[in-house]
Amino acid sequence: MRPRTRAWGAFALLALTGALAVASAMPASAQEDDEETPVDEPEFVRGRIQDKTKEPSKPLEGVELTAKKGDREVGEAVTDEEGSWEIMLPGPGTYTVTLDTDTLPKGVGLRDEDKASLEVEIEEGRAKGLIFAIGERTTTSRSPAERLLNLGVQGIRVGVVLALASVGLSLIFGVTGLVNFAHGEVVTFGALIAFFLSASAGGPEMPLVAAAVLALLAGGLFGYVLESGLFRRLRRRRSGNVALIVVSIGLGLFLRHVFLIIFGERPRPFTEFTVQKNFDVGPISLPPKDFVIIGLSLALLVAVGLLLQGTRLGTAMRAVSDDRDLAEASGIDVERVILVTWIAGAALAGLGGVFQGITDKITYDMGFTLLLSMFAAVILGGIGTAYGAMAGGLVIGVTTQVSTYWVESKYKLGVALAVLILAVLIRPQGLLGRAERVG
Amino acid sequence: MDIVEVLADAIRVAIGPLAAAYALAAVGLNLQFGYTGLLNFGHVAFLMVGAYGTAITVDQGGPLWLGLLVGVAAAVALGLLFGLPTLRLRADYLAIVTIAAAEVLRILIRGPGEDSLTRGVFGIQRFGNDFFDLNPFPNGEYGIGRVSFTERGLWVLTVAWALVAVFTVLVVLLTRSPWGRVLRAIREDEDAARSLGKNVFVLKLQSLVIGGVIGAFSGMLLAIDRQSVNPDSYLPVVTFAIYTVLILGGPASRLGPIVGAVLYWFVIQFTEGFAREAIRAGWIPESVLDETDIGALRFALVGLGLMLLMIFRPQGILGKREEVLIDAQ
Numbered sequence: 001m002r003p004r005t006r007a008w009g010a011f012a013l014l015a016l017t018g019a020l021a022v023a024s025a026m027p028a029s030a031q032e033d034d035e036e037t038p039v040d041e042p043e044f045v046r047g048r049i050q051d052k053t054k055e056p057s058k059p060l061e062g063v064e065l066t067a068k069k070g071d072r073e074v075g076e077a078v079t080d081e082e083g084s085w086e087i088m089l090p091g092p093g094t095y096t097v098t099l100d101t102d103t104l105p106k107g108v109g110l111r112d113e114d115k116a117s118l119e120v121e122i123e124e125g126r127a128k129g130l131i132f133a134i135g136e137r138t139t140t141s142r143s144p145a146e147r148l149l150n151l152g153v154q155g156i157r158v159g160v161v162l163a164l165a166s167v168g169l170s171l172i173f174g175v176t177g178l179v180n181f182a183h184g185e186v187v188t189f190g191a192l193i194a195f196f197l198s199a200s201a202g203g204p205e206m207p208l209v210a211a212a213v214l215a216l217l218a219g220g221l222f223g224y225v226l227e228s229g230l231f232r233r234l235r236r237r238r239s240g241n242v243a244l245i246v247v248s249i250g251l252g253l254f255l256r257h258v259f260l261i262i263f264g265e266r267p268r269p270f271t272e273f274t275v276q277k278n279f280d281v282g283p284i285s286l287p288p289k290d291f292v293i294i295g296l297s298l299a300l301l302v303a304v305g306l307l308l309q310g311t312r313l314g315t316a317m318r319a320v321s322d323d324r325d326l327a328e329a330s331g332i333d334v335e336r337v338i339l340v341t342w343i344a345g346a347a348l349a350g351l352g353g354v355f356q357g358i359t360d361k362i363t364y365d366m367g368f369t370l371l372l373s374m375f376a377a378v379i380l381g382g383i384g385t386a387y388g389a390m391a392g393g394l395v396i397g398v399t400t401q402v403s404t405y406w407v408e409s410k411y412k413l414g415v416a417l418a419v420l421i422l423a424v425l426i427r428p429q430g431l432l433g434r435a436e437r438v439g
Numbered sequence: 440m441d442i443v444e445v446l447a448d449a450i451r452v453a454i455g456p457l458a459a460a461y462a463l464a465a466v467g468l469n470l471q472f473g474y475t476g477l478l479n480f481g482h483v484a485f486l487m488v489g490a491y492g493t494a495i496t497v498d499q500g501g502p503l504w505l506g507l508l509v510g511v512a513a514a515v516a517l518g519l520l521f522g523l524p525t526l527r528l529r530a531d532y533l534a535i536v537t538i539a540a541a542e543v544l545r546i547l548i549r550g551p552g553e554d555s556l557t558r559g560v561f562g563i564q565r566f567g568n569d570f571f572d573l574n575p576f577p578n579g580e581y582g583i584g585r586v587s588f589t590e591r592g593l594w595v596l597t598v599a600w601a602l603v604a605v606f607t608v609l610v611v612l613l614t615r616s617p618w619g620r621v622l623r624a625i626r627e628d629e630d631a632a633r634s635l636g637k638n639v640f641v642l643k644l645q646s647l648v649i650g651g652v653i654g655a656f657s658g659m660l661l662a663i664d665r666q667s668v669n670p671d672s673y674l675p676v677v678t679f680a681i682y683t684v685l686i687l688g689g690p691a692s693r694l695g696p697i698v699g700a701v702l703y704w705f706v707i708q709f710t711e712g713f714a715r716e717a718i719r720a721g722w723i724p725e726s727v728l729d730e731t732d733i734g735a736l737r738f739a740l741v742g743l744g745l746m747l748l749m750i751f752r753p754q755g756i757l758g759k760r761e762e763v764l765i766d767a768q
Contacts, residue, residue, distance in 0.1 A: 093553060094552045094554075121552070121553070121559070121560055179534065179535065242530055243750075243753060245531065245534060249682070249742075250741075250742045250744070250745030250747075250749060252742070253676065253745065254739050254742030255742070256742070257739035258735075260735040261735045261739065372538070372542060375535045379535060410546070411547075413542065413546060414542075414543045414547060417539040417542055420536070421536060421540060421543070424532060424536050425524045
């Protein structure tokens, strides 16, 4: 027994905030607590088996589950009439929980056949919930080619959302030279606005589609405030690039933790479009919302492309991006172009946050998690151009998603960042960037 | 509301091992960012490899001194790994790649299960016993009034501040040497330094590696003090906190890291203690802020502080303004 000082607690808090970032995998292991961690609490794994394709969802009784540590069986359970089950474990460690699919009622199966066994890491004195997703897919096990194809399509969904979120990051860099480390928080902001408008208990509970449109507008407004309230002033003060990066880091850190105070650490879903029956197009099987997200995002990205190529404003944006002084000398109102870029970029990022929240859940740090992938996307594509962000986003999305065929999905972000590092090594100007000196 | 206790707590943390470790990390970062102008946003990775190098070595049965050597070697390797691909690139690329590489490394350490070398999310515990066996202080409480440490705390504290002193002197000597003057020249104008025939790339790499090794010592210190390493203690936010410490104290100043760390932890701990007491006393309604929000409040304040410092006082307390306006256009 060691005495703990406040300093320990302070660092534990740091660790706690860390744990929040990965809240699903790590229960709060470190608490602001002067006591020893409780040791006599037993470890549990538990869950509830429900057929969510039915409306209302129907709990499944009599489903058998077993827990193993390595090859040794350590416990088993049968679901009760509520569909609930619980297995007491002999201690902390890594366990495999297997659902016996033969005990499921007829016509009901696991949505993903490969997920009948789930691995779970349990820490001292903690209980963890496990979800076995029940769906209609019963027999046909998919061929490797089909699985890869489906992962590829999921990757496109990840990629277009990533592209939508990163277009602003890239364009803002193009017109101002700012690497905005707070861009992730714009993404989170959009998702949070949509959440409070549609799914929050005290909110107006409007339909998610309307909330998404408002989140887009709110994102644009947020961009306007950041540019005219902060970054324009800093440019006027002739702050250096490095100073601006540090400012954006501080801003992101501040906003992220304000979101944490307001929203809490628990990931929450939207109330609409949460669980959907998969929709099959040939061998591709995805929930309908994914098709809608892909369609809408692609439409918006094309619209951005048309805006950049076909309108005076778009031409002005590209001109400022190319050579600010020359653009100014040709009579372009550079400050206005920068402001519009901020508004448009932040609006798209906000909508990207809503899409991300629909496919995943909403967390206070979802944008920051996405930020590193966004950097990977814009640098891979060529920072400063919108098309680069789009191409980079798609490549990163597909690569990371398809990589889960071979590597565990917990390494997914690692794959994205490895691609980023490789890109910097091999082609630092990016796929679509012009070869120029970047150092 | 026990304001004296809050104050005593804040002082205890501000002179304690945690502040010393942050000061040490900031000394390393000062060499990289303050003197050389390298925007290393993966500094936490140096702390991580130092800590893990030590922890894994001891965990696998090695002695602690070997663990420390492994930690230092790992930091040198990491510095080369970070630097070789990125130091030829622009500052913003370095920032993005270092933050990304630090995260990749953390994900790789976190990934495997409990039977692996790194023990995944469980981390490694109790590897610093050899260090505490060396403790010369007899059992008891040491301190003045309410600011006191156990013999264990005092031992860590003494070693920690001694390390800070040693490395501060080392960095002062280095930066006053001709080598250090070239580093400053690189920070001010890389092309000018290059045109004078200086090998800018190698000098930057040296600065990155030496600063990284100092960071590794900070990581080892923290890990041994806590007798525990866990991948989730090494998030990017730690790097940002070290930047706040450095900019608060003054980049490119000799004592900036120390002043910054002491002040940073005093302010953080005092604010947290004060907020906690204020919530308990009902001065702040629960609907606005409750006790679970205090951790978040800390980082919100760090973020706000970093932003405001960089805007209004980039030279911090001790720095010179003309020394820190790096990369101004």
